[in-house]
Amino acid sequence: MTSPEPTPHGPGTNPPGPLPSPRRRRRRWLKLFFLLLIAAFGFANYLGYRHGYAFTHYAPAGDRPPKPESLSFGQKLRLGLTGVSVPRPVNARTPESVGLPFTVVSIPVRHEQLEAWHVPHPTAKGVVVMGPGYMSAKDSLLPEVQALHDLNFAVLLIDFRGAGGSPRGDVTLGVREGGDMAMALAFAKEEWPDLPIFAYGFSMGAVAVLKAVAVYHAEPTAIILDAPFDRMISVVRNRLRTMNVPAWPAAELVVFWGGRSVGIDGFAHNPADDARAVTCPTLILHGTQDARATGPMVQAVFENLPGPKQQVDFDGAGHEPLARFDREKWKQAVQEFLNR
Structure with missing residues (x-):
């Protein structure tokens, strides 16, 4: 008589259930x-x-972070x-730091106040309303202010809401800032009715100028767009x-x-589309090595401008206010355009 074969399960254990079907595994x-x-x-x-x-x-205000490229x-x-x-961008300098007198101006906009600096000129040919770029307050444009003063233009330099001496802490990359620029242009027209009023913006400020004209129906005599982006x-x-x-x-x-x-x-938010509504004379300034507002982006804005237009390229310049890259070329381009 042979003994039964041993089972693989010890005493008190249950045999395993059936393996799950392929359908259940799936x-x-x-x-x-x-x-x-x-x-x-x-x-x-x-x-x-x-x-x-x-x-x-x-x-909260503090040190500006390094550019992503350097990290x-x-x-x-x-x-x-x-x-x-x-x-939050703050103003570390005033026009007095570049030898120019100025007064602080408040411009009402939607129950808030924009802070601006008026830099007068005794024989002003016109007034240039200026808006800074993203992550910047109005003191970032003091080299351009100084150059415009040399060219006999007065300046109204604004802080968009969210920066500098203006309220809030948020930024819309040119959408709300377009309304700020429009209010500043209207303020300038009312304050200096006998002078032509021009608009200048760098990067986000340039986009705000386009938005002011296209959406808020501002009517500057001419505009200067330094490093605009398309979308x-x-x-x-x-x-x-x-x-x-x-x-x-x-x-x-x-x-x-x-x-x-x-x-x-x-x-x-497509500034290239806003450009279609701009019929006043327009000067675009562009750095050929600008990795943020690239050549194709600037070209998209330029091609959509229906009015008189001109583009001046600065060879080797990156995403920077171009008056600092080549001051004399910047002054010549701006002087010829504004005098025209």
């Missing part, structure tokens, strides 16, 4: 896949919100997770590329959430 994998997909979607939107909010809201890989990775915190989505894509972050879909998420956080539609 369902488990699909469930896991969709959970991971939902988690990735949520995390991507979280990062988009962080970056979009940081892009459109200034932090190490570790710094870029950390900022990729947290967003680039930009301190908000283009600016965000270029900014992400400098941090070695894939532009898609990160740029779309930043524009969506950044716009939502300040109450605008970032995808509809």
Whole structure:
């Protein structure tokens, strides 16, 4: 008589159940896949919100962060997770620092006040209303103010809401700032009715000039656009590329959430389209090595301008106010344009 064969299970143990069918295994994998997909979607939107909010809201005043191009890989990775915190721009200097007298002016705009500096000229040919760029207050344009004063023009230099001596701490990359520029131009026309009124802006300030004319129906005698960009989505894509972050879909998420956080539609903020409504004479200044307002972006704005227009390129210049790159060339280009 032979003994029974031993079973693989010890006393008191239950034999394993049947293996899951291939169909059930596929369902488990699909469930896991969709959970991971939902988690990735949520995390991507979280990062988009962080970056979009940081892009459109200034932090408390402090040291300006370094340019993304100069950051190490570790710094870029950390900022990729947290967003680039930009301190609120403040004015560290006044026109007196470049030897020019000035008065502080308040311009009412929607129950708030813009702070501006009026730099007079005893024999002014006209008044140039000036708006600074993103992450900058009005003192950033003092070299241009000095050059315009040399050319016998008075200046009204404004802080957009969100920067310098003006209220708030958020920024809309030219949308709300277009209304600020329009109010400043209207103020200048009322204060100096016998003088031609010109508008000048750098980067975001240039876009604000376009918005003031196209949307708020401002009527300057002529405008000067220094490093304008064509679309908000283009600016965000270029900014992400400098941090070695894939532009898609990160740029779309930043524009969506950044716009939502300040109450605008970032995808509809297209200065190249605003240019179609500008019929006054326009001078565009462009640095050929500008990685933020690139040649194709500037060209898109230039091609859509229906009125008299001119573009002057500064070979080798990056994204910087061009009066500092080549002061004499800047003065010559501006003088010939404004005198015309």
